[in-house]
Amino acid sequence: MTAVRRGTRPRAIFFDMDDTLISAYGRPEEAWSRTIAGYGDLPAGLDRSGLVATVLQEARDFWADPVDHRHWRQNLFEARRIVVRRAFSALGYAEQDMADRLADHFSRTREAEYRLFPGAHETLERLRMAGFRLALVTNGAAAPQRAKIERFALAPRFDHVLIEGELGYGKPEPQVYSELLRRCEVGAGEAWIVGDNLEWEVAAPKRHGIGTVWADMHKVGLPDNRPADPDHVITDLPELLARLGL
Ligand SMILES: [Mg+2]
Structure with missing residues (x-):
């Protein structure tokens, strides 16, 4: 599979759920x-x-x-x-x-x-219409995470949903990122991941060569002691569309 240069448009986008799509544990x-x-x-x-x-x-x-x-x-x-x-x-x-x-x-x-961040559904729908393969990847137990996915009608907006409690492993374990790439049938250079956790959605996926978007939804700013630098930072979800030239 041909890898594309970082910074070019990905074919697949992986989304964290808590404090990326849903305001859950912030502040x-x-x-x-x-x-x-x-x-x-x-x-x-x-x-x-x-x-x-x-x-x-x-x-x-x-x-x-x-x-x-x-x-x-x-x-x-x-x-x-x-x-x-x-x-x-x-x-x-x-x-x-x-x-x-x-x-x-x-x-x-x-x-x-718990509430969806503004523009969450609309952003996911725009991405789907533009042809991106989308996966949701969330840590935590199966039942409460499934309940959130149901409550906020997220499952139909994704091609794949990966929950730590169902898989038996979670971020930042390397298998998670390999599994996301496998399910979406893309190489690491063809994928971006969007999330608020600088270890799980920036440092670890970066080691795999996946493009990283740090979601600073609670607008706290990048900390000095961060484990790695993200390729992009967004403070609301529609901003992702601009990063992708949509
Ligand atoms: Mg999160």
């Missing part, structure tokens, strides 16, 4: 502050802003290890319970049931607030 500081500020079922005397800061720190520590990350992203509800229990205990509170209820409330609030 945790804002989400935890808002949830805790409006929540009544907390131990007497507990300082709310201290709880927000401690939960965020415990969450950063909890998700830092890639092996643990791989395990716990299959069960986000339980992972959040552990994080909030640790925050309670770091602040000297032993009320585990209360910690679990707050974690579950946060998880349900997050789910209720």
Whole structure:
């Protein structure tokens, strides 16, 4: 298969789902502050802003290890319970049931607030009409990821849908990128991947020779400690069409 030069138009485009097509887990500081500020079922005397800061720190520590990350992203509800229990205990509170209820409330609030980013369906439809092969590639457990795909009517807009919980492997494992190329029947130089995770959708696919588009949908800007530089950066989905000359 002939590889095309990077920067020329790809034949296939792979999309991450969470925080690329759907606003899901972005801006945790804002989400935890808002949830805790409006929540009544907390131990007497507990300082709310201290709880927000401690939960965020415990969450950063909890998700830092890639092996643990791989395990716990299959069960986000339980992972959040552990994080909030640790925050309670770091602040000297032993009320585990209360910690679990707050974690579950946060998880349900997050789910209720999932939404498609503006122009998501329209962008995918334009790409399909222009003849690109499209694949959705998402990490996480099968049931909640399928539920999101259904809720936002994404499956009919893609030629292929790859979910970590169904495949048994996920980004940034090399098999994922090989499988995407195989299913779309393109070489690495004929594919782009669009996503918000600088390891999973930039550094790892770049090692395969896939073109990379970093989706900065929450407009946080490229961090200084990034693992690799993306070929393109977009801050909304229709911008991708311009990058492709559509
Ligand atoms: Mg993502």
